Amino acid sequence: MRSSRGAFPFLTTIAVIGLASTGCAIGTGDSADDADVEYDPEATLDGELSVMGFSGVDEVATSRMDLAEQELGDGVDVQLIEGELDLQQFLSTVATGDPPDLVYANRDQIGSLAARDAILPLSRCIEGEGIDTSQFVESALAQVTLEGEVYGIPEFNVVQLTMANADLLAAAGLTIDDVNGSDWEAMSAANEALTKQGATGLEVIGIDSKLPEFFPLWAKAAGVDLISEDGREANLDDPEAVRALEWAVSIYDAQGGFADVKAYRDSADFFGEGNQFATGVLGAMPMEQWYLNVLADVSPDAPLAFDVVRDLQGEPIAYASGSAWAIPSGAENPEAACRWARAMTSLDAWEAAAQARLELREQEGKPFTGILTGNAEADELVRGMVTSGGEPWDAGVEAMYEANEHTFSLPANPADAEFEQAMQDAVNAVLTGEAEPADALADAQETAQQALDEAWERVEAEE
Amino acid sequence: MKRREWIAALGFLSPWLIGFAVFTAWPIVYSAYLSLTDYDVINDATFVGWSNYQELFADPKVSLALANTLFFTVVQVPLYVIVSLALALLLNRAGRASGFFRTVFFLPKMTPPVAVGFLFLLLFNGQNGLINGGLAAVGIDGPSWTTDPAWVKPGLVIMSLWTVGSSVLILLAALRGVPEELYESATLDGAGAWRRFASVTLPMISPAVFFIVVVNTIAGLQTFDEAYTAFFGAGNSTYSNDAALFYVIYLFQQAFEFLHMGYASAMAWVLFIVIMAITAVQMILSKRLVHYEGAAS
Numbered sequence: 064m065r066s067s068r069g070a071f072p073f074l075t076t077i078a079v080i081g082l083a084s085t086g087c088a089i090g091t092g093d094s095a096d097d098a099d100v101e102y103d104p105e106a107t108l109d110g111e112l113s114v115m116g117f118s119g120v121d122e123v124a125t126s127r128m129d130l131a132e133q134e135l136g137d138g139v140d141v142q143l144i145e146g147e148l149d150l151q152q153f154l155s156t157v158a159t160g161d162p163p164d165l166v167y168a169n170r171d172q173i174g175s176l177a178a179r180d181a182i183l184p185l186s187r188c189i190e191g192e193g194i195d196t197s198q199f200v201e202s203a204l205a206q207v208t209l210e211g212e213v214y215g216i217p218e219f220n221v222v223q224l225t226m227a228n229a230d231l232l233a234a235a236g237l238t239i240d241d242v243n244g245s246d247w248e249a250m251s252a253a254n255e256a257l258t259k260q261g262a263t264g265l266e267v268i269g270i271d272s273k274l275p276e277f278f279p280l281w282a283k284a285a286g287v288d289l290i291s292e293d294g295r296e297a298n299l300d301d302p303e304a305v306r307a308l309e310w311a312v313s314i315y316d317a318q319g320g321f322a323d324v325k326a327y328r329d330s331a332d333f334f335g336e337g338n339q340f341a342t343g344v345l346g347a348m349p350m351e352q353w354y355l356n357v358l359a360d361v362s363p364d365a366p367l368a369f370d371v372v373r374d375l376q377g378e379p380i381a382y383a384s385g386s387a388w389a390i391p392s393g394a395e396n397p398e399a400a401c402r403w404a405r406a407m408t409s410l411d412a413w414e415a416a417a418q419a420r421l422e423l424r425e426q427e428g429k430p431f432t433g434i435l436t437g438n439a440e441a442d443e444l445v446r447g448m449v450t451s452g453g454e455p456w457d458a459g460v461e462a463m464y465e466a467n468e469h470t471f472s473l474p475a476n477p478a479d480a481e482f483e484q485a486m487q488d489a490v491n492a493v494l495t496g497e498a499e500p501a502d503a504l505a506d507a508q509e510t511a512q513q514a515l516d517e518a519w520e521r522v523e524a525e526e
Numbered sequence: 527m528k529r530r531e532w533i534a535a536l537g538f539l540s541p542w543l544i545g546f547a548v549f550t551a552w553p554i555v556y557s558a559y560l561s562l563t564d565y566d567v568i569n570d571a572t573f574v575g576w577s578n579y580q581e582l583f584a585d586p587k588v589s590l591a592l593a594n595t596l597f598f599t600v601v602q603v604p605l606y607v608i609v610s611l612a613l614a615l616l617l618n619r620a621g622r623a624s625g626f627f628r629t630v631f632f633l634p635k636m637t638p639p640v641a642v643g644f645l646f647l648l649l650f651n652g653q654n655g656l657i658n659g660g661l662a663a664v665g666i667d668g669p670s671w672t673t674d675p676a677w678v679k680p681g682l683v684i685m686s687l688w689t690v691g692s693s694v695l696i697l698l699a700a701l702r703g704v705p706e707e708l709y710e711s712a713t714l715d716g717a718g719a720w721r722r723f724a725s726v727t728l729p730m731i732s733p734a735v736f737f738i739v740v741v742n743t744i745a746g747l748q749t750f751d752e753a754y755t756a757f758f759g760a761g762n763s764t765y766s767n768d769a770a771l772f773y774v775i776y777l778f779q780q781a782f783e784f785l786h787m788g789y790a791s792a793m794a795w796v797l798f799i800v801i802m803a804i805t806a807v808q809m810i811l812s813k814r815l816v817h818y819e820g821a822a823s
Binding site for chain 2: 150151154155157158175179180181263264265321322323325326327329330480481484488491492495496497525
């Protein structure tokens with residue numbers, strides 16, 4: 064009995080340690096703000112600036128970082144917490160009251176972070192540091208704006224182009240206009256003409272409609288916004304969205320089904336000389352603009368043809384995504400964070416980045432194909448520095464800039480992860496033959512709307 | 527034990543005890559509390575009673591994930607034991623080469639699960655994968671293992687056999703522990719090879735087999751790494767095949783993608799109860815099926 068009594072205080076101590084340590088993991092519950100912070104572009108700053116989610120590995124990053132560090136001055140010590148933003152790691156730091164000063168996130172994460180008060184509204188930062196938000200690409204800014212408040216400073220823009228194998232098109236008597244999305248019937252016919260089946264299965268993928276990731280692109284091409292502008296209403300079961308999914312899936316069905324196309328696609332050397340266009344095993348697909356650079360590098364002689372992706376009215380269209388800078392709630396140095404975000408996305412920074420890349424490309428004997436910055440004025444500036452790589456690459460760059468002027472995005476909302484998951488689950492269920500498009504999208508609509516309603520309810524309860 | 531000895535013992539045990547309290551015991555207790563709350567990591571947890579559990583039982587994806595997981599476990603565990611035992615029996619007769627083959631069989635166990643996930647996609651590619659290449663060589667038109675929902679789980683089961691090495695070693699040790707005189711007696715009594723295996727070998731190694739069954743059942747019910755890498759990780763995050771949605775993957779999504787920590791904690795407790803129930807049944811069955819040498823019958 065004496066022994067048991069002796070153990071009691073010891074075990075109690077251990078339990079207290081356990082309680083104390085997990086106490087650190089409990090949410091703060093309070094939403095920090097920056098009401099006391101003075102954002103002044105002329106102010107001398109000091110202290111540490113910890114940046115999470117940004118690695119700064121290439122010349123576009125390092126040239127802008129040099130400029131941003133200059134603007135911060137010698138008093139600020141920049142510490143990069145490298146690697147892609149780990150959402151749980153970041154939120155844990157906010158919950159324990161020790162967040163980084165700045166995070167570099169995907170723009171589609173901003174809505175959820177803002178709704179949870181994990182990041183600050185940037186109106187005071189924007190006004191104080193004099194950030195001209197009218198310069199930003201409209202869809203990029205919309206993606207970081209929740210309930211009229213801007214929560215992120217956008218940078219980079221990713222858009223889609225129609226990429227096609229010109230030789231295969233010519234052999235089938237087709238042109239790029241037949242596969243750019245402007246006429247779905249023509250595109251289905253082109254798909255059948257381009258597809259080649261052999262004794263061992265698929266030998267040429269006619270068209271890859273790039274599901275499930277580009278479903279919002281095809282829905283928008285049919286005139287449907289999958290979520291309302293205010294981020295509150297899902298619109299996944301719109302009849303035109305159903306039609307878009309039916310058509311995009313039919314592209315795979317005509318080639319033996321998604322399973323065969325994906326298996327064949329996965330076996331390709333996507334980033335190498337043996338890519339699908341160079342080896343003549345893919346007719347056409349919509350693809351992000353960065354792949355143009357990959358193709359130009361690894362297979363400069365591949366017979367490519369480029370155009371924008373077009374909607375059913377023949378107008379250019381692109382489903383934009385990108386990154387954004389955001390200041391966490393409870394950041395210790397929001398002044399430095401705001402100045403960094405301004406400097407990194409300024410015209411001077413993008414000009415320096417473009418110059419650095421241009422020089423590198425010239426050293427390599429390759430053309431400079433431009434950068435989509437998320438800042439419309441910077442895009443124009445950089446476009447003027449683009450060098451010719453000859454055809455078809457110049458046409459590709461031209462299409463890239465045209466697409467950049469016709470972008471849309473899914474608006475910021477507090478349930479972006481759940482919404483995207485519901486949407487992808489629906490498309491995947493159709494692709495694997497487990498559901499019909501109308502049923503799958505009806506289920507997704509219910510799931511997504513429930514997630515949105517619950518998330519908005521939480522947001523409004525906290526206000 | 528004297529008081530001073532108690533204190534000394536606790537002092538020596540304290541590093542482990544503190545670690546256990548902080549990193550295991552308290553998180554378990556805390557997750558039970560979280561399962562009764564709505565908690566998103568950053569804001570205070572709100573008590574919601576049993577609603578996470580009610581929601582969980584009505585969530586069709588939980589049923590789907592649980593069904594996938596049970597299917598995987600029910601198919602994988604017997605196959606895993608059979609393949610392990612077959613290899614152990616072969617190794618037991620390998621003579622001097624046994625050491626070399628033991629090392630070879632164990633090496634795949636050292637491969638990180640993430641690498642195994644990528645390897646799965648390469649080996650099992652329906653068009654150009656090595657597995658279908660081999661099947662084609664014998665005139666079989668292989669399925670789309672990685673994209674056809676009907677073949678995703680069988681493919682993952684086969685891939686899981688990649689790591690039988692550790693079980694082979696356990697069974698080999700058990701086989702080597704079977705007294706030779708039992709085989710001699712059985713042979714003198716006229717028992718053939720199969721009879722000796724069924725009546726001598728299997729009962730004598732049944733504790734080791736039981737251990738492998740229990741451990742692999744628990745591991746099977748917690749399957750995550752390979753399937754997540756192959757179907758839900760970077761590069762495949764948009765093609766989240768429902769056929770590979772195992773319970774822990776859905777739990778992970780709820781916790782770390784949607785930040786529904788309360789719901790995920792409730793899912794974790796349900797899984798714990800399922801595992802505990804299945805293990806209890808296995809323990810009861812073991813009394814009839816497992817032979818412990820020297821135990822009272």
